[in-house]
Amino acid sequence: MEPDPASPYRFRVPKPNYLPHNVDADEPDEVFNKPLDRPGDFENAHYFSKVKRLAHDIGITKPKGYNVTFHYNPNMERHHFGQTHPMKPWRLTLTKSLVTSYGMNFAMDNYTARTATYEELTNFHTNDYVDFLATVAPQPTPLDVDNMHPDLKFNLGGSDCPLFEGLYDYCSMSAGSSLDAARKICSKQADIAIAWGGGLHHAKKSEASGFCYINDIVLAILQLLRVHPRVLYIDIDVHHGDGVEEAFLSTDRVMTVSFHKYDPNTFFPGTGALDDNGPRSEHNPGSHHALNIPLNDGITDEQYKWLFESVISKCVEKFRPAAIALQCGADSLAGDRLGKFNLLVEGHSSCVEYCKKLGIPMIMFGGGGYTPRNVARAWAYETAVAIGQHKNIPHQIPEHTPWRERFRHETLLPTIEQILGEPRQNRNPQKKLQDIVQHVTEQLRFVSHAPSVQYQVIPPDLGPIRDEVEQRLKEEAELHDDNARKLREEAMGVPMEM
Numbered sequence: 001m002e003p004d005p006a007s008p009y010r011f012r013v014p015k016p017n018y019l020p021h022n023v024d025a026d027e028p029d030e031v032f033n034k035p036l037d038r039p040g041d042f043e044n045a046h047y048f049s050k051v052k053r054l055a056h057d058i059g060i061t062k063p064k065g066y067n068v069t070f071h072y073n074p075n076m077e078r079h080h081f082g083q084t085h086p087m088k089p090w091r092l093t094l095t096k097s098l099v100t101s102y103g104m105n106f107a108m109d110n111y112t113a114r115t116a117t118y119e120e121l122t123n124f125h126t127n128d129y130v131d132f133l134a135t136v137a138p139q140p141t142p143l144d145v146d147n148m149h150p151d152l153k154f155n156l157g158g159s160d161c162p163l164f165e166g167l168y169d170y171c172s173m174s175a176g177s178s179l180d181a182a183r184k185i186c187s188k189q190a191d192i193a194i195a196w197g198g199g200l201h202h203a204k205k206s207e208a209s210g211f212c213y214i215n216d217i218v219l220a221i222l223q224l225l226r227v228h229p230r231v232l233y234i235d236i237d238v239h240h241g242d243g244v245e246e247a248f249l250s251t252d253r254v255m256t257v258s259f260h261k262y263d264p265n266t267f268f269p270g271t272g273a274l275d276d277n278g279p280r281s282e283h284n285p286g287s288h289h290a291l292n293i294p295l296n297d298g299i300t301d302e303q304y305k306w307l308f309e310s311v312i313s314k315c316v317e318k319f320r321p322a323a324i325a326l327q328c329g330a331d332s333l334a335g336d337r338l339g340k341f342n343l344l345v346e347g348h349s350s351c352v353e354y355c356k357k358l359g360i361p362m363i364m365f366g367g368g369g370y371t372p373r374n375v376a377r378a379w380a381y382e383t384a385v386a387i388g389q390h391k392n393i394p395h396q397i398p399e400h401t402p403w404r405e406r407f408r409h410e411t412l413l414p415t416i417e418q419i420l421g422e423p424r425q426n427r428n429p430q431k432k433l434q435d436i437v438q439h440v441t442e443q444l445r446f447v448s449h450a451p452s453v454q455y456q457v458i459p460p461d462l463g464p465i466r467d468e469v470e471q472r473l474k475e476e477a478e479l480h481d482d483n484a485r486k487l488r489e490e491a492m493g494v495p496m497e498m
Contacts, residue, residue: 050400055103062107063388066191070108070383071181072096073115073173076197079166082142085159086337086370087211089170094376094403095196098412099383101401107387109190113197116175116219124218124247129154129206133171133213139163154207161208171214174198178216181363182223185323192362192386195220196379199327199367201241202269210239210268217325217365218247224323225253228361232321234312235259236351237329237367238339240272244327245290249278252285252448255319257311259304259332261339262294274436277443288446291315293436297340298426301347303433308351310437316358318444324360328352328382329367330375335419337370342423345378345413349390352382373407374419381412 054060062068074096081087099105121130132154142159143150150158157163164170174197181193201217202210217233221244224231233248235241235258248254264270278290293311315321331339333348355362364386369375384390395412397404409418416423 047400051101051103054398055106058392060103060106060389068108068192068386069184069190070110071113071177071195073113073177076173079170081164082162088372091369091372091375092197094372095379097402098376098380101398102393104383104387111180113177113180115172116179120179121175121214123222126206134168136163138165156208175214175216175219178220179223182220185361185363186227194364194383194386196366199365201327202243204243215243217244220363221254221325228322230321231323231325232319233325235327236332237327238332239368240269242269242271250284250286252289255289257291257315259293274439288443291440296427298342298424299428300342301344303428304343304347305350307433309354311440314441314444318447321360324355324362326355326362327365327367330369330378333374333378334416335371335374340424342416345381348378349382349385352385377412
């Protein structure tokens with residue numbers, strides 16, 4: 001049932017997320033004005049040997065007792081939202097560059113995710129919306145540049161959600177990687193599945209919002225619910241995870257917990273107040289299952305870590321999730337173009353580390369993040385956390401890393417002085433944080449202890465057939481891939497005994 005249009009969950013700030021444009025402040029996009037370099041076979045072999053040597057030297061192997069999978073579609077990198085748009089798919093290129101250069105790929109099962117099908121996208125989104133998304137023509141100039149109040153169908157075509165070339169393909173690839181991660185969790189082929197190309201948490205059932213067109217997180221959680229009775233969704237993006245919260249507003253099988261900056265008058269999307277905890281009616285199963293942690297500018301690593309662990313430990317104890325969906329939006333990092341926190345990579349990744357220690361199957365999504373070099377650092381380091389290698393990898397970015405000069409500083413973990421010069425003013429007194437924890441504790445008193453689920457016949461899923469086809473294609477590819485054959489013979493990354 002659609003929420004009442006007058007509900008606070010439908011509130012929208014009546015202006016785009018990032019206007020006015022400031023071209024001078026934007027990072028240069030000169031890489032998109034010329035073809036990407038295509039290294040030859042010799043360069044690739046030389047790079048591969050360096051990666052292999054570093055992985056051997058620092059002991060990169062598959063983790064013991066659990067399996068990590070990495071889901072990615074490299075074609076996402078080729079898309080471009082626009083010269084002055086904050087969303088840069090280029091950040092995925094830098095992330096992959098770091099992950100691969102450290103040799104982390106040897107510790108994971110790596111999948112090139114296929115695109116999501118029309119039927120998969122319409123498991124959540126309306127047919128009319130997906131049809132329009134698939135057929136609308138690209139719009140070179142956003143419709144609200146000359147008209148601040150254009151009539152936007154499905155909120156598409158403005159500066160927030162422009163109609164760029166290849167939009168439907170981009171959305172399908174993002175959703176495809178997240179769905180692939182969810183299927184691997186459901187089939188127990190993965191204990192932790194990583195999909196950095198996903199995490200687009202603002203998209204609604206029939207509306208684009210906040211740079212998000214297809215809500216891949218909702219699609220992935222729906223897949224998880226086919227097997228797992230309860231899913232805990234955690235969002236550490238600087239923006240409120242309103243799209244996911246709204247999608248599961250009336251169910252007790254999904255608990256949503258969003259840590260975000262909250263300012264209803266000036267900061268997008270304007271929702272996520274402390275007392276927004278789901279439907280007001282106690283008869284609605286989703287009541288008290290939406291927890292919001294509103295923060296002010298300047299929060300520090302120490303505060304964030306304490307608050308995160310205090311809140312999530314209570315949620316896990318009461319809700320007892322069978323799976324976790326963790327959105328790792330990197331716009332909560334210091335130095336982001338839109339966020340204003342003082343979080344460093346270490347503080348951001350402490351959330352991943354804590355969730356991993358819970359031993360619950362988990363998907364790690366990407367999300368926001370508008371300073372590409374900082375996004376790449378965070379997601380690469382959090383990949384290292386997932387495979388248990390974050391304490392082993394050197395903090396100096398490897399010399400052989402592609403695009404290394406784009407990171408500005410040579411370290412993987414820059415200080416607040418290197419990023420900002422001096423920290424932003426912290427507007428989060430400890431009393432405010434303690435009041436938040438107290439409020440969450442009070443809300444959880446009304447949550448049924450591990451809500452029961454009536455099991456029914458699970459609708460048919462093509463997962464097993466897809467997995468069989470994927471395995472066959474993988475084997476065929478490896479037969480023609482001499483490097484893959486040599487890798488298996490060398491047993492790189494193989495140790496994984498219980």
